[in-house]
Structure formats: structure tokens, C-alpha cells
Amino acid sequence: MQYHWTKWFNGFLVIVLKGKRIERLINIAVQRNIQIWNITRFDHERGRISIRLADFYRLRPLLKETGCRIRIIGKHGFPFLLTKVKKRYTFFIGFVGFLVMLFLLSNVIWSIEVIGTEKISKTEILTEAQKLGIEQGKFSFMLDEPDKIQSELMAQIPEASWIGFQLKGTKAQIRVVEKVIPDPKEALSPRHLVARKTAVIHDLFAEQGKPMVRPDDFVRKGDILVSGLIGKEESPVAVAAKGKVEGEVWYETDVVVPIQRKQAVYTGEKHRNYYIILGDMQIKLWGFGDIPFQEYEVKQNPWMVRWREKDLPIGWKTEDLHSVEHKIHKVNPQEAQELAKEAARRDIISKMGNGGYIKEEKVLLQREENDKVYIKMHVIAIEDIAVEQPIILEGE
Amino acid sequence: MKKLWGKHLRNFAAKMLDLPADVTMEMPRITMIGQIHMYIENHRGVLVFNDKELRLLLTKGQLLVKGEKLVIRAILSEEVLIEGKVDGVQFIE
Numbered sequence: 001m002q003y004h005w006t007k008w009f010n011g012f013l014v015i016v017l018k019g020k021r022i023e024r025l026i027n028i029a030v031q032r033n034i035q036i037w038n039i040t041r042f043d044h045e046r047g048r049i050s051i052r053l054a055d056f057y058r059l060r061p062l063l064k065e066t067g068c069r070i071r072i073i074g075k076h077g078f079p080f081l082l083t084k085v086k087k088r089y090t091f092f093i094g095f096v097g098f099l100v101m102l103f104l105l106s107n108v109i110w111s112i113e114v115i116g117t118e119k120i121s122k123t124e125i126l127t128e129a130q131k132l133g134i135e136q137g138k139f140s141f142m143l144d145e146p147d148k149i150q151s152e153l154m155a156q157i158p159e160a161s162w163i164g165f166q167l168k169g170t171k172a173q174i175r176v177v178e179k180v181i182p183d184p185k186e187a188l189s190p191r192h193l194v195a196r197k198t199a200v201i202h203d204l205f206a207e208q209g210k211p212m213v214r215p216d217d218f219v220r221k222g223d224i225l226v227s228g229l230i231g232k233e234e235s236p237v238a239v240a241a242k243g244k245v246e247g248e249v250w251y252e253t254d255v256v257v258p259i260q261r262k263q264a265v266y267t268g269e270k271h272r273n274y275y276i277i278l279g280d281m282q283i284k285l286w287g288f289g290d291i292p293f294q295e296y297e298v299k300q301n302p303w304m305v306r307w308r309e310k311d312l313p314i315g316w317k318t319e320d321l322h323s324v325e326h327k328i329h330k331v332n333p334q335e336a337q338e339l340a341k342e343a344a345r346r347d348i349i350s351k352m353g354n355g356g357y358i359k360e361e362k363v364l365l366q367r368e369e370n371d372k373v374y375i376k377m378h379v380i381a382i383e384d385i386a387v388e389q390p391i392i393l394e395g396e
Numbered sequence: 397m398k399k400l401w402g403k404h405l406r407n408f409a410a411k412m413l414d415l416p417a418d419v420t421m422e423m424p425r426i427t428m429i430g431q432i433h434m435y436i437e438n439h440r441g442v443l444v445f446n447d448k449e450l451r452l453l454l455t456k457g458q459l460l461v462k463g464e465k466l467v468i469r470a471i472l473s474e475e476v477l478i479e480g481k482v483d484g485v486q487f488i489e
Contacts, residue, residue, distance in 0.1 A: 027441045030473050039468035041446040 011053035011077030014038075019068030022047045028062050053079060107140050110170040117176050120159050125174060128156045134165075134172050143167075190238030193226040193386040195219045199247030202382050209241030219247065219385075228391050238391050247385035248359065250378065251348045255340040257373045261329040269293055269323035277302065277315040293323040333368060340375040348379050356383030422455040426485065434461065434478040434485075442471070450478060460486040 017025065022041065026049075029036050034055040041047040051059060063070060085092045112134060114122045129135075132149055133142065143149065146165045153163040153174070164175035193209065201217045209226040213219055225245045229236035273287030299322065304315035331339065345358060358381050365376035410417060418425040418438055427435040436452060436459065443458065444451035445468065450461040466480035 023442045023445050026445070026468075026471065030441075030471055037468070037470045039445070039471065040466075044446070047445075 007052065008077045011075070011079035012050055013053060013056055013072055014048065014050050014074030014076070016071045016073050017047045017049060017068050018045060018070070019063075019066060020045060021066040022068065025062055025066045025068055028065065029059065032058065032062075034058055034062075048073075053077065104139070106170060108170060109134065109136060109138050109140055109167075109172045112136060112172045112174065114174045114176065117178065119178055119181075120157065120176060125153075125157060125163075125176065128153060129172075129174060131156075134174075140167050140170075140172075189240060190228045190391040191240050191388045192224045192228045192391060193241045193243060193245060194389045195221055195223045195225055195245075195247070196385045196387040197221055197247070197249050199249045199385050201225075201245065202248050203246040204243070205245075206241070206243035208239055209243065211243075213245075224389075225386055241388075243386065244384060245386040246382050249352075249381050249383055249385065251351065251381060252364070253344045253347050253377050253379070255343045255347070255375045255377065257331075257336045257340040257343065257375070259331050259333070259336055259368070259371045259373060261331060263327050263329045264297075264324050265327050266297075267293070267323045267325050271296070271321040271323075273319040273321070275317040275319065277304070277313070277317055279313040282317065287319070291321060295324045295326065296321040297324050298322075333373065336373040337363075337366065337375065340373055341377065344375065344377045344379065348381055352381055352383040356381055358382075424452075424454055424459060426459075428482065431463070431482045432479060434482050436476050436478070438474055439476055440474075442468075442476075447480070450476075452476065456489075458488040460484075460488055462486070 038050040161179040162177040226241040228241040302317040304311040360380040367374040425437040440453040463482040
């Protein structure tokens with residue numbers, strides 16, 4: 001009973017035995033390792049057994065020994081199937097043909113699906129795919145590997161940032177991830193870029209338009225840096241000049257820094273008063289007595305009773321009086337100079353546009369007078385000096 | 397004499413090592429599933445078989461299985477599997 005599948009594969013016979021000594025036949029067969037199974041006995045002289053096809057020829061000598069005769073009533077298993085196939089070969093050809101057809105048809109691309117397109121048209125992708133052989137009715141094993149198709153498709157359709165290709169059974173799936181292309185900028189009206197300040201050109205980059213100056217050129221305020229008129233001189237085309245022009249700009253600043261500075265310093269002493277607030281009234285509860293210092297800063301810290309996000313006119317308040325001492329802080333001349341320079345730089349940076357920086361600085365004049373430091377500083381700054389100027393076309 | 401000693405030794409070993417009797421004593425081990433299946437190990441050959449009875453030779457004595465529509469599903473040199481309707485099992489000394 002076990003290994004039924006192997007029994008079937010090797011083939012077995014069902015035999016009717018005729019004879020009186022069937023038990024003896026069974027015993028000898030078992031001793032000689034002839035496998036028999038499904039043994040039944042109809043009556044005294046007849047029985048039925050199943051036997052392996054390979055063992056059948058070994059059974060013959062036993063039959064003589066026991067005086068039994070046999071009749072084959074059933075042939076089962078693969079070897080007999082083969083002989084049947086030989087007899088019905090047309091049927092067999094049909095069956096094999098069916099299997100081949102099943103295999104072939106299941107490897108045909110029956111549908112193409114494009115997922116994820118919004119701006120790119122599906123037909124565009126389908127035509128590109130068709131060039132690579134992805135077409136309805138084509139065999140999928142004729143195609144290149146999906147990775148290769150994928151990269152080909154991506155090369156052909158630059159609007160997509162990624163394209164995936166996958167065969168799902170008989171369905172070819174093309175998954176498209178589109179690039180998010182920013183909206184085109186609104187068309188700018190024709191214009192020049194002109195100098196905002198008198199400067200020496202440091203660097204020039206014209207994205208659109210005709211550059212009129214070169215680095216190290218000296219320009220005055222209002223000079224055209226990048227012209228919006230391009231093309232031949234007789235028939236220029238007006239465009240919106242675009243670009244970045246960095247210029248060296250010279251600045252001179254005067255800064256005055258006092259040497260003596262009055263600074264308030266906390267001494268650490270503190271006096272605290274407590275109040276109860278009732279509407280507009282404040283009732284002092286604690287903190288009576290003389291304040292042991294003259295100069296102080298007051299910090300109030302009220303706390304109102306709240307109910308449902310509304311302040312009620314009831315609360316309490318602490319008031320801290322911090323003792324303060326005023327000290328005169330004398331800055332030494334060097335420190336004063338540094339402070340003055342810092343102030344000068346801040347001043348210049350506030351005058352410059354965005355993205356400017358200081359290239360060079362020089363103290364022209366330094367003077368101490370009346371407890372003050374006077375500084376005159378010359379600064380070379382690099383900054384964007386371009387400013388747009390619309391072109392007004394004549395005759396329009 | 398020798399045989400007797402061997403038997404004693406086997407008996408002793410079976411007790412000491414807690415081995416099942418079918419292994420040491422060459423006795424049949426019979427497994428039944430209700431009336432429909434019967435699995436006999438340690439037999440020594442088929443004496444009589446028809447659809448009403450199966451008589452097996454044992455090392456000592458015989459085993460008689462009575463029933464209806466008995467079929468030997470499988471048989472090996474020491475094992476036999478019977479199907480059908482088993483009515484009775486009898487040991488014959």
C-alpha cells in the first residue's frame with residue numbers, strides 16, 4: 001500500500017489464481033521478496049492478487065511448484081499507459097499539442113497596462129514600448145529582460161523620472177513615475193540689467209541677454225550691464241535679460257565709538273513684594289519696610305485666576321526689585337577700534353544687497369578725541385549690482 | 397540445554413532493560429483499528445487464507461483470525477495487514 005505512486009510508475013498486474021495451494025504460493029513469494037498485495041480468496045480454488053510487473057516473470061517458477069494457473073485481469077500503471085499511447089497516437093499528439101498550445105498561449109502578451117501617467121500620454125508610451133517589441137499578441141519570451149526594457153524605456157521617455165516594466169502572467173505592466181516639472185515661469189517683459197551703483201565688475205554671468213561689460217570694467221550707476229536687445233543691430237530682438245553681475249563697490253564710513261561706557265550691573269540683591277489684585281485695585285500683602293538700595297529695576301510677575309480661557313479680575317502679583325549699580329566701563333583704544341570696525345561692517349552690510357560680502361577693508365583715519373574714537377574706514381565689498389530696467393520699444 | 401539458557405537470558409534482559417516482549421520473545425504484536433484493520437507483526441507464514449479466516453503460523457503455536465470479506469492488503473516476510481470485518485482472534489497452542 002505504501003509507495004503507491006512508485007507502484008503505478010513501475011506498473012502492476014492484477015491476477016486471478018486458480019489452484020489449491022494458494023497459501024503456499026503466498027509464503028514462497030514473500031520469502032523470495034516478490035511483492036504481492038490486495039490478496040483475496042473467492043473460494044477454495046480461486047484467489048486474486050496484485051503483483052509488480054517486474055516480479056511477474058519471477059512468479060512463473062512458483063506456479064509450477066504450487067500447481068497454480070493464472071489469468072491476468074488487470075494491467076495498471078505507466079508501462080501499460082505507454083502501450084496504450086502507441087495505440088492511440090493521434091489522441092496523444094492532440095494531448096501534447098494541447099499542452100504546447102497552453103504553454104504558448106500563456107506566454108503571449110494579451111494586454112498592456114500603463115499605470116501612473118498623468119501628463120505623458122499613454123499612446124506615447126505604448127508606441128515606445130511597441131518599438132521594443134511589447135505588443136499585443138507577442139510572445140513574452142521573445143522580449144529582452146525586464147531590466148533592459150526598463151532602461152530603454154526610460155531613455156526614450158525623458159519626461160518620466162522612472163519607468164518600471166513587469167510581466168504579470170499575460171499582462172505587461174508599465175509603471176510610470178512622472179517627473180514633477182515646475183510650472184514655467186511667467187514670461188518676463190523685455191528688459192536690461194543696469195548697474196545699481198558705481199562699481200568695478202568682479203564677475204558676470206548672463207543667463208539671457210547680451211553681456212555689455214567684462215570683469216574689471218568700471219561702470220557707473222545706470223550703465224547697461226546685460227542688454228536685453230540681442231541679434232543684429234539693425235533688427236534687434238528684445239528679451240528679458242537675466243543674470244548675475246557682481247561688482248566691487250567702494251564704501252567709506254565714519255564711525256564714532258565712545259571710550260567710556262555706562263553700564264548697569266546687577267548686584268544680586270533683591271527685594272520682593274506681594275500683591276493681591278482685585279479688579280483695578282492692588283493690595284500689598286508682603287514686602288513692607290525700607291528698600292535697602294537706591295537704584296533698582298522692577299520686574300512684575302502677575303498671575304490672574306483663569307476660568308475657561310478668560311482672565312478673571314482676581315489674581316496676585318509678585319514684584320521683584322533687583323538692585324542695580326551703574327558702572328563706568330572704560331574701553332581701551334584697541335578694543336574701541338575693533339568695536340568701531342565691527343560697527344562699520346554692520347553699516348556696510350546693511351547698505352549692500354543680498355549675497356554681498358566684504359572683500360577688503362582699510363582704516364583710513366583713526367583719532368581719539370573727547371573720550372571718543374573716530375574711525376574712517378574704506379571697504380571694498382562684492383555685491384550684486386544688477387537691477388532690471390524695462391526696455392521701451394520705440395514705435396509701439 | 398543451550399536453548400534453555402538462551403531463553404532465560406532473554407527473559408532476564410527483557411526484564412532488566414524494560415524491552416517489549418515482541419522484540420525479545422518473538423511474540424506477535426497485533427495492532428487493530430476497530431474491526432476493520434488488523435496489523436500483525438512477527439508471524440511465520442500463512443497457513444490458511446480465505447475470506448472467512450486467516451490462520452498464521454507463529455514461533456509458538458498459531459493465530460486464527462475469523463471475520464468476513466478478509467483481504468490481505470499487504471504482506472511481508474514478518475508482517476501482514478488485513479482489512480475486512482474481524483470477528484475474532486484466537487491463539488492456538
